[in-house]
Amino acid sequence: MDEKYPDPDDPRHTPGLEPGGGVPPGETPPGEDSTGGAGPDERHNPAKGWARTPVIVLALLVAVFLVYFLAWAVEL
Template structure:
């Protein structure tokens, strides 16, 4: 593999046949675990959303519903 051709060279890549394919019955090496992919998460709340965002979201939904209901009645 070089800068001009990103494909691996099947002659020099272990585990590939002459056509560049993985041989029948052979599997590629396993990937690493996702548990080590990021920083350790120390704050992970077990409860759902708090009341304030839910109340704000509910008020916004109610305002939009009232607006569209009034708009539909006036048509």
């Protein structure tokens, strides 16, 4: 085995372990940091709500269907 890179699971080569595998006080790592910075860096927040063009297209489609069904109802 290459002594430069010892087995990480071998307790003889793991720093900070007491005999028997215990960890002395002060050898434990600090607590975990929050994950607030773990996500992507979002500098652009899109506007909330709908854009003007989809609302206009949807309104026109609704108007066409209303005119069609009104004409169909009047014809009866």
